Amino acid sequence: MKAHPILALAFGLAALQPLASLAQAPAAAKHRFEIGETELLLDGKRMQIRCGELHFARVPKEYWRHRLQLCKAMGLNTVCAYLFWNLHEFEKGKYNWEGQADAAEFCRLAQEEGLWVILRPGPYACAEWDGGGLPWWLLKKPDIALRSQDPDFMAASKAWLAEVGRVLGPLQVTKGGPILMAQVENEYGFYGKDAEYMGRMRQATIDAGFDIPLFACNPTGSLWNGKRDDLFNVVNFGSDPATGFKKLREVQPKGPLMCGEFYPGWFDTWGAPHHLGKTETYLADLDYMLNAGASFSIYMAHGGTSFGLWAGADRPFKPDTSSYDYDAPISEAGWIGDKFERTRQLMSRYLLPGEKLSDPPAPKPVIEIPAFQLTETAAVLANxxxxxxxxxxxxxxxxxxxxxxxxxxxxxxxxxxxxxxxxxxxxxxxxxxxxxxxxxxxxxxxxxxxxxxxxxxxxxxxxxxxxxxxxxxxxxxxxxxxxxxxxxxxxxxxxxxxxxxxxxxxxKLDAPLLAGLKWKPADKDESGPRFWRGGFTLAKAEDTFLDMRSWGKGVIWVNGHCLARHWNIGPTQTAYMPGAWLKEGKNEVIVLDLTGPTEATMAGLSKPILDELRPELDFARKGTKKSTLELGDHVADLSASFSAGADAQDVKFATPLEGSQFVLEALSAHDGKPYAAIAELDLLDPAGNSISHASWTIAYVDSEELVGEDGSASNAINGQTADFWHSEWKTVQPGYPHRLVIDLGAKTAIGGFRYTPRAGNNPGRIKDYRVHVGSGFVKEAK
Incomplete structure (x- = not known):
């Protein structure tokens, strides 16, 4: 087997030089990883990467080794190390690589446990992390254009990548470390089309000292955007690997096949149902990739927790829960069950020569904590x-x-x-x-x-x-x-x-603010936003789940650790409390509650509550079904049919239309069933560019499934093609027509739209439809 000559030339990196040059390699270069003509090669031998995503920032440092051992026992040979720039450079020019941010230690531990590492340094990450990992201070410049060739963004990004190279460059496989490959940017094709920008990011990574293969990942519908031949391309999908790899072959005819993100579950947003992946489908798709010799990364193998204030928000604005359980094979608290065992059994059939499965480590002990009171308060407006x-x-x-x-x-x-x-x-x-x-x-x-x-x-x-x-x-x-x-x-x-x-x-909800609070005994007759303080005593410090069901909305700290956000609307009603952050004896709890608790009590549970929605407690939100759609005698601006199949379809209007509301009337499905589904609905300006969703809301939908799965209408405009809007199916099955209305927030010129069907061989693909563009179609309920 040999390295692919085109890819080797494209990379232009020392790691892809002919094998004969190894004699001149530095003595520290213990291994050689290459992109072969048909396979990935480690020291000249076939390597199928069985990777799992594991974000060290979402796992207590004290538990990193435990979670890595679980990944190894599940059958993985590689883990991803995602870097969140804002974690490491929260203030401009001040880098943090210690404690929870010690990425080098995470990589060293992975190597000790027999795992290789794929590095994803950004600058942009996404990952349902605050700002996608981009530091907030970039937004201090009023006109900055993020993820572009904006000089200020490029200068900051280059400085960041140089710092990454300084810290993690010595851990590359070429220097005896575990890092096999590094990613350039992340899913840029969904965001833009500037191949020169991707080239500059690639060069900045090389200039930072990376001499290993570099790659780019994109969803199936975005592989061509910003594509470069000097980057190894991989594809991201949640199902239907055959179609995903077919799309990858269209942009990269030769070379190994790899899925950069393969989704066994999904993340949760506040006020929407908890997500559970379909295990049978996940295992069948995983088996397909293993059997085809393709490499992959399970996103997530272990989700963990977006501790503190690090959880991001889906677009247009759907804030993510702090729990990032993801229905991953390894749960938020490091527990394993059926999905883990069945994944492990499947992996065992595809081990490479010399590999064997290790036994999983014992789970971390869990305790219950009796109910305790928070007896002191500090009013926000008085502090x-x-x-x-x-x-x-x-x-x-x-x-x-x-x-x-x-x-x-x-x-x-x-x-x-x-x-x-x-x-x-x-x-x-x-x-x-x-x-x-x-x-x-x-x-x-x-x-x-x-x-x-x-x-x-x-x-x-x-x-x-x-x-x-x-x-x-x-x-x-x-x-x-x-x-x-x-x-x-x-x-x-x-x-x-x-x-x-x-x-x-x-x-800023930081340590100095908490230290300066003026506490007084709680007064049950006092109202308004307040900090609350109390505590509990432990004989032994072990994991638990803080029950937040009697609290409103805010933030939790335990022993100085900013633990999580809480919000009584769910679906998350508990906060994972690592035992490593507790202590024998007294433990202090502080809660910021902006709406007020029904009772200022808390307890530690032995199991999490991740799937309890309480929409009646939502203080301001109007549901999308409460409005009425009144099209009157408005004649449809377009009547047409979508093609069958899973490909995204662009529709261009004969002349641009203007309005503040976009109505899609779905009239029938290709399979004749009563269901409608949309993975993504994007509106295009007269030049064919995507229109920002920042001001969008779902003004009306006739039917959305919220019992059997998260088929929320807002999934159709959040930019994620792995989730979808789906009409009701669990308890009732209303028939066509189905109507979805987007309010754009202001009159907008619309040149067309892009419809992305639900992935896989699933019901809900729309056939005949009508479009209305205008204003005032939806009337809000009084």
Missing amino acids: LPEAIKDSAPRHMEAYDQGHGCTVYRTTLPVGPAAKLQLDQVHDFAWVYLDGKEVGVMDRRSRRFHVNLPERKEEARLDILVEAMGHVNFGVEIHDRKGIHGKVQLVEAAKTSELKGAWEIFPL
């Missing part, structure tokens, strides 16, 4: 830091803040009842007059106003804004938090902008 003066509110990043909450304060004059109107707020805002709550604003439904009562005296206006995760996917990653645009007072006779005297109080 504000020093104010920043400004003439008008700006987004958080402008005040050197990337996470947490911000209080915007001004004084309102005497006046009649009025409406407080903001252009936008990211993400939630509670409005107070003289300390009394008068309303809530919610980015999910684009509700950016509240009604104010009559004011017979001047009143203090406080707007408490909570930032959840920065959007981590699509052009919406330009997600600045806080108040955007004007703050206006709308009265019967006039509208005035509130300008001149604002005080801004950044609440």
Whole structure:
């Protein structure tokens, strides 16, 4: 077997030189990894990469070895090391590679456990991580264009990759380490088409000292975008590997086949059903790849937890839960069960010469903690830091803040009842007059106003804004938090902008803020956003799951560790508490609750609660079914049929249409069944470019499955083709027509759209359809 000559020439790297040159290689180069003509080669021998994604940032460092041993026992020979740039450079120029951020130690442990490593250094990662791993401080520049050749973005990215090379370069396989390959960018084809940008990122990785094969990954429908022949291309999919590899062959006719991300489950967002993968389908697809000799990475082999404030947000804005269980073969807490055992059995049939399966390590012990009280409070509005003066509110990043909450304060004059109107707020805002709550604003439904009562005296206006995760996917990653645009007072006779005297109080929810809180005994009659403090005593520190069902919405800290976000709407109702972060004796718990608990109590459970939705507790959201669709005598702007099959289909209008609402009427399915499904619906501008989803909402849908699976209508516009909108099927099966309406937030010129069917041989592929573009089709329920 030999290295593929075209790929070797394209890489131009020392790791791909002819085998004869090994005699001149440095003595430290213990192994040689190559992209062969038909196979991957390790020291000249066939290697099938059986990889699993395992994010060290989502696993307590104390448990890294345990989780790596589980991966090895499952039959994996490789793990992915995803780097989240913002974890390592939270403040510009200040790098952190210690403790939970010690990527080199993770790689060394993997090598000790007999696992190779695939490095994914970014700069962009996605991974349902805050901002996709991009540091918040990039957004301090008002006009920065992320993931582009913008000079400021390129300079920061090059500096980051150089730092990665300094820390992890010595751990490449060419130097005796475990790192076989490194990825350039991540799924760039979904975001853009600039092959020169990808080339500059490739060169920056080489300049950082990487002499191993470099690769690019993309979903099946984006493989051509930004494609380069000097990068090894791999494809990402959640099912139907035959189609995925067929698409890969169209862009890369020769070379080994590899799936860069293969999804056994999916992630959860607040307010949507918990995701469970279909184990039978997952195993059949995995068997197909193993039998075909293809390499792959299971995303996720072990999901873990997005601790602290690191969980991101799906687009247009669907914040992710802190639990990243993913229904992976290894659970959030490192437990194994049927999916693990069946994966292990399957892998055992495809081991390479000399390989053998190890036994899985014992699970970490779990304890229950009796209910305990949180008996002290510190009111948020009574514990504000020093104010920043400004003439008008700006987004958080402008005040050197990337996470947490911000209080915007001004004084309102005497006046009649009025409406407080903001252009936008990211993400939630509670409005107070003289300390009394008068309303809530919610980015999910684009509700950016509240009604104010009559004011017979001047009143203090406080707007408490909570930032959840920065959007981590699509052009919406330009997600600045806080108040955007004007703050206006709308009265019967006039509208005035509130300008001149604002005080801004950044609440970064960090250690200095917690240390400065002024605590007092809890008063059950007190209301408003508060920090709560209490604790419990342990004879032995082991894993547990904190029961948060009696709490509202906010953040949890235990023994100084920022543990997770909590929100009573679910589906996650517990917080995974690693025993490694507890201690024998007294343990301190602090909870920020922005809406208030029903009881200030907590307990430690022996099992997590990941699938309990409580939509009745959602303080501001309007469901997509409560509105009415009134097309009246509007004549469809287009009547046509989609082709059969799984390929994305672009539809171009004869002339551009303009409107603020886009209506897709699905009239029939190719298989004749009553179901409709859409993996992704993208609108295109007159030039054929994707229109930003940042201001979009689902204004109406006639049917969405929320019992048997997450078939939420919002899945059709979130940029992820592995999930989908699906009409109801579990308890009722309403027939065609099915209607989905997107509200764009403003009148927009639309040149066409892209319809991506659900992947695999599954029901719901739409055949005949009609499109309406206009305004006012959907009426909100009173």
